[in-house]
Amino acid sequence: MAKIHNLGFPRIGANRELKFALEKYWKGESTQGELTELAAGLRQKHWQHQSALDLTPVGDFSFYDQVLDTSFTLGNIPARVEGLAGDELDNYFRVARGRSAHDSGCSCVHAGEMTKWFDTNYHYIVPEFTADTRFELNPQRLLAQLEEAQAQGVAAKPILVGPVTYLWLGKEKDSSNKLDLLEQLLPVYAQLLSLLAEKGVEWVQIDEPILVTELSAEWQQALEKAYQTLNQGKVKLLLATYFGELKENLSLAVNLQVQGLHVDAVRGRKEVDAVIAALPADKTLSLGVINGRNIWKTDLNAVLNWLEPIARDLGERLWIAPSCSLLHVPVDLNSEQKLDAEIKSWLAFALQKLDELSVLSRALNEGRESVAQVLADNQAAIDSRRQSTRVNNPDVQAAVAAITPALGQRQHPYAERIARQTAHLNLPAFPTTTIGSFPQTAEIRQARLKFKKGELDQDTYIRQMQAEIAHAVREQEALELDVLVHGEAERNDMVEYFGEQLDGYAFSQFGWVQSYGSRCVKPPILFGDISRPNAMTVAWTQYAQSLTDKPMKGMLTGPVTILNWSFVRDDQPRAVSCYQLALAIREEVLDLEKAGVKVIQIDEAALREGLPLRQSEWQEYLNWAVESFRITANGVADETQIHTHMCYSEFNDIIASIADMDADVITIETSRSDMELLDAFDHFRYPNEIGPGVYDIHSPNIPTEAQMVKLIQLAAQRIPAERLWVNPDCGLKTRQWAEVLPALKNMVAAAKTLRANA
Numbered sequence: 001m002a003k004i005h006n007l008g009f010p011r012i013g014a015n016r017e018l019k020f021a022l023e024k025y026w027k028g029e030s031t032q033g034e035l036t037e038l039a040a041g042l043r044q045k046h047w048q049h050q051s052a053l054d055l056t057p058v059g060d061f062s063f064y065d066q067v068l069d070t071s072f073t074l075g076n077i078p079a080r081v082e083g084l085a086g087d088e089l090d091n092y093f094r095v096a097r098g099r100s101a102h103d104s105g106c107s108c109v110h111a112g113e114m115t116k117w118f119d120t121n122y123h124y125i126v127p128e129f130t131a132d133t134r135f136e137l138n139p140q141r142l143l144a145q146l147e148e149a150q151a152q153g154v155a156a157k158p159i160l161v162g163p164v165t166y167l168w169l170g171k172e173k174d175s176s177n178k179l180d181l182l183e184q185l186l187p188v189y190a191q192l193l194s195l196l197a198e199k200g201v202e203w204v205q206i207d208e209p210i211l212v213t214e215l216s217a218e219w220q221q222a223l224e225k226a227y228q229t230l231n232q233g234k235v236k237l238l239l240a241t242y243f244g245e246l247k248e249n250l251s252l253a254v255n256l257q258v259q260g261l262h263v264d265a266v267r268g269r270k271e272v273d274a275v276i277a278a279l280p281a282d283k284t285l286s287l288g289v290i291n292g293r294n295i296w297k298t299d300l301n302a303v304l305n306w307l308e309p310i311a312r313d314l315g316e317r318l319w320i321a322p323s324c325s326l327l328h329v330p331v332d333l334n335s336e337q338k339l340d341a342e343i344k345s346w347l348a349f350a351l352q353k354l355d356e357l358s359v360l361s362r363a364l365n366e367g368r369e370s371v372a373q374v375l376a377d378n379q380a381a382i383d384s385r386r387q388s389t390r391v392n393n394p395d396v397q398a399a400v401a402a403i404t405p406a407l408g409q410r411q412h413p414y415a416e417r418i419a420r421q422t423a424h425l426n427l428p429a430f431p432t433t434t435i436g437s438f439p440q441t442a443e444i445r446q447a448r449l450k451f452k453k454g455e456l457d458q459d460t461y462i463r464q465m466q467a468e469i470a471h472a473v474r475e476q477e478a479l480e481l482d483v484l485v486h487g488e489a490e491r492n493d494m495v496e497y498f499g500e501q502l503d504g505y506a507f508s509q510f511g512w513v514q515s516y517g518s519r520c521v522k523p524p525i526l527f528g529d530i531s532r533p534n535a536m537t538v539a540w541t542q543y544a545q546s547l548t549d550k551p552m553k554g555m556l557t558g559p560v561t562i563l564n565w566s567f568v569r570d571d572q573p574r575a576v577s578c579y580q581l582a583l584a585i586r587e588e589v590l591d592l593e594k595a596g597v598k599v600i601q602i603d604e605a606a607l608r609e610g611l612p613l614r615q616s617e618w619q620e621y622l623n624w625a626v627e628s629f630r631i632t633a634n635g636v637a638d639e640t641q642i643h644t645h646m647c648y649s650e651f652n653d654i655i656a657s658i659a660d661m662d663a664d665v666i667t668i669e670t671s672r673s674d675m676e677l678l679d680a681f682d683h684f685r686y687p688n689e690i691g692p693g694v695y696d697i698h699s700p701n702i703p704t705e706a707q708m709v710k711l712i713q714l715a716a717q718r719i720p721a722e723r724l725w726v727n728p729d730c731g732l733k734t735r736q737w738a739e740v741l742p743a744l745k746n747m748v749a750a751a752k753t754l755r756a757n758a
């Protein structure tokens, strides 16, 4: 009998209950007791949802982040929060967010750094290590959740971040080597496993997803050593890997001293035979057969065709599960009231994925007849999606097939283009601009909400947005900025805004996924071939341009970013979806140009995020990502200036690809790095113009003229001054006008000072 289990459940709640409870607590509007009570209620509900499983995850719930939980369990707490008022939860939130619920101004500490969890959009708090790091077991959180689960009759399988992955995720704060800490880390894990055994736990899931990345020999040896040490026969260990194939780590993974191995049988499907062949005969194999990274229904019949012979071979040794934790998908499709019924019939969120798992297990254990109707319904949904004319648009497919390199090629090289652009845009040295958005005020949000609800008619809405645009233009003229923007008042979100206007996209109401802490995102669902029925931004931009003689920058989101922030199709390569997006946005670029827009910015905030986990696969991704950008941007005349914007500054390892995009101007985030990161952009590697951000828009602080002059001077040590622009790090939508106006005033003054000194 194949057992079924789950690797983790979304903890934010079907209605984002945890988010709202946390934010209330942080504002001091609720007590810790209220918060912990809500959390216990959520856990109970989530375990009930998983009651059909043979083994249920425990310890996957978190107030903020499972990696930060692990740091606290291991007693690895940054020294800066020691000795502060309050209890452990206060300190926990201090590390997570820089302050706890009741801290006023001065007791703030700096928050732990946050970074992406592998190739997901989830962000974890980076563990901090020094040569002096000591670990000390603090099992209370986990044991309490375990007792709670056991009291509720849950077949509990505690979940731990494995010791080697834990070290790998962290960062040395001095010149020490974090791998040296393994020796003293392992006894703490051993102690924890003993405690879990004493509590009657049979299986513990221990996550080592680093096994799907490229590992040096030291890290491979660390894994071997870790599981030699932890294999003490008290509990059985299920070593979980996910997010990809094991590849060169396969033999290492199957031979680690554990009792079971979980592999991602969605992304790693073609490797499963090799895993089975190599896995020692006494080990359990858990196959992650349901995709935990997307929102599509599983083709259950196809999975069974593949899985049945495996199940016959492995018998009791086979378990099945989602490919990874369900943290990365929304909770319940049944909450959706507005989704088109046909599209809805193609989808599965976390609860539906668990149902699929139950169906698979019944089919394997009792025969397909026992679930004949469900399988037939599933087949009908799969067929309807495959054949739907809403998914398949032959014109779009033909256009993608007809793509040639010429489509991504500007008329002339940068050096010739820039001369023409400078002449006809009439820009000074150190030209000033902003990244696109101006403050999204309460009035703007309200108007949009009312318009969506039908409480505001279209004409009134348009007039109100035009008034916002006019205001933004007036302010920019008064500030004497050189290249203006319309301010993006009409946009809710830089991806959703375009998705809503493209054919091939659907939107959920409750499809929230945790991004970090209480922050959630609701990725749009790219379900079909993409086309652009109408111009999306031209009218707003034209209106804005009509109000000023200064150049007005058209503002678009690029194809790679739209792709990387969406749930995407599993029935065609990501590259194909990206090319389709590129062709659609290219039409918008050309329409803007036709409407007289002379500068067009195409944001690619998420280009770097899409990099595959293995560096050996980077180039392939970068090839189609860069080509998609080129197709989008490069159909314009030499005189039209293309800008792109990226919300980060680490370019060293991808600078050749960034240069290949051939945007005339790139604006990036650099104000906090003292421009050191500009070293990547030396003249040979990056010949075009650059706007290194001089104003940190994430902070309410107002930068002074002198600070910004200094930053540009630092930049000018690395980049010839004639190629530098002066601009903030990113869009200003989260700021207040009262902060933005003085900051931009100082910024323009800084540019003028630089010009005068040139």
Ligand code: GLN
Binding pocket: 435, 436, 437, 488, 494, 555, 603, 605, 645, 646, 647, 730, 731, 732, 733
């Ligand atoms: N144009 C967008 C804005 O200004 C860019 C945002 C981003 O890169 N994240 O808001």
Ligand code: ZN
Binding pocket: 435, 605, 645, 646, 647, 648, 729, 730, 731
């Ligand atoms: Zn940005």
